[in-house]
Amino acid sequence: MAQRLAAWTQRTKRSALQDMLELTSGPEYISFGLGLPSTECFPAEQLAISAGEVLLRQSDPLQYGPPTERLKRQIQLLMSERGVTCSTSQIFLTAGAQQGISLLARLLLDPGKTILTEEVTYTGFLQAVEPYQPRILTVPTDPVMGIDVEQAEKVLQTGERPACMYVIPSGHNPLSYTLSREKRQRLAQLAADYEVPIIEDDPYGFLAYEDSEIPAVKSFQPDWVYYVGSFSKILAPGLRLGWIVAGGEIVEKLSIVKEAADINTRTLTQQITANFLQKDEFTEHLQHLRQEYRSRRNSMIDHLYTQMGDYASWTTPSSGLFIWVRFPESVDTMELFRESIATEKVTFFPGNIFAVNESQMAASSVRLNFSFNNHDKIEEGITRLSRLVNRHRK
Structure with missing residues (x-):
């Protein structure tokens, strides 16, 4: 049967993210690996009220339906906070950001085409483009300064015309940097x-x-940038709701591609989210989320500094959910990971999971998530991790 599958499936492997979910499900583990938002911070009660209001008002949300215009108007307001002016006709609803990336990849890529990305990047993008077996061009990147825009320009000056360039400018996953205004303008x-x-x-x-x-x-640049957003990190991933902002022609093509994938985004989820976004509680929720995650970020950094500050280095992220921790080049973080699973019961992602090609910077680094655990778990987890690292000091 395997011989009848598409050729690219013979080379593909399960995502490390999925393996991590299964591996660390036990209560004995402290997980710094997955990019999970805090369960404690989900606005469950408010969403339950919104769900009740939606279902009592009408039964349409339980039926197939077109994209909810009311939700698009709320996203339009959110986009203005990101400095983007757009019409609701330029907003395309998706089942999360990952689907948005996958739909755009399907729209932009022919088999064997070229794409341009950083040498260390989000694995979900690589999974989305894998079926097209693209030729991947990479440019250097840095945990502090971010993507090397000058090198990206040099690639383009050679005559290369990639089908797309992929960037994560805020709270980069995994490097955690936030790109400067100047670099964004240049890109x-x-x-x-x-x-x-x-x-x-x-x-x-x-x-x-x-x-x-x-x-x-x-x-x-409104014409040549396709923006992918998500409610997974600011509301709850279980909603499976995101969006793309693009031109009208692109939106029309996206609707055709999405129909083949899942017909439409959950109507009920759209209505519940739109109802909640219209209330003052959403602004209060977002403010609380930022405060809580800032506090957890600071807690993790304080404990890292106290216990490993003379051996490891990192940059305080100004956004996102991760801290990229760099060890001396002699440290093999994949080896650290395997030992941590067996002895300390702390999970994290070794940096080379995110490397498109061989990268020494990635091989001796780890990505730590600070949003999921409370302060006590963060302290305990960093204590265990420090104990592990101390055994590997040379």
């Missing part, structure tokens, strides 16, 4: 100058922990 200009569309993956754009937020890349 947007490159997209327009060389007519290479950018997929801007922005699930963490509303989770900024500093006083000022940097506008989305799309705010600088």
Whole structure:
């Protein structure tokens, strides 16, 4: 039977994310691995009230239906906070950001086409493009400064015209950096100058922990940047709800591609979310979320500094859910991971999981999630991790 499957499936492997879900389901584990939002911070009661109001008002949400215009209007307001001006006709609803990335990949890629991305990037994007067996061009990236825009321009100056460029400018997954305004402007200009569309993956754009937020890349170039947003990190992943902001022609093509995938995004989820977003409680919820995650971020950094500050390094993320921790090059973090599972019961993602090609920077680094665990679990987890690292010091 395997011989009858598409050729690309012979080379594909299960996602490390899925393996992690199964591996760390026991209560004895402390997970810093998966990018999970805090269960304690889900607005469950408010969403339950919204669900009741929606279902008591009408039965249409239980039926197939077109995209909810009311939700699009709320997303339009949210996008203005990211500096993006758009009409509701430019907003396309998806079953989460991952589906948005997958739909855009299907729309932009022919088999064997070229794509451009960072040398260390989100594995979900690589999974989305894998069926098309693309030729992947990479540019250097840095946990502090982010993608090397000058190198990206040099690639384009050679005559390469990738089908798309993929970036995560805010709270980068996994490197945790937030790209400067200047670099965002330059990326947007490159997209327009060389007519290479950018997929801007922005699930963490509303989770900024500093006083000022940097506008989305799309705010600088409305035509050549396709913005992908999600409610998974700011409301709840169980809603499976996200969106794309693109031009009208692109939205029309997306609707055709999505119909073949799942017909339409859950009508009930759309209505419940739209109902909740219209209330003041959403603004209060988002403010609380930022405060709580900022506090958890600070807690993890404090414990890292106290217990490993003389051996490891990191940058305090100004947005997102992760801290990228760098160890000396002699440290093999895949080996650390295997030992941690067996002895300390702390999970994290070794950096090389995210490396498109061989990367020493990734091989000696780890990605830690700070949003999922409370302060006590963070302290206990970092204590266990420090105990493990101390056994490997040279």
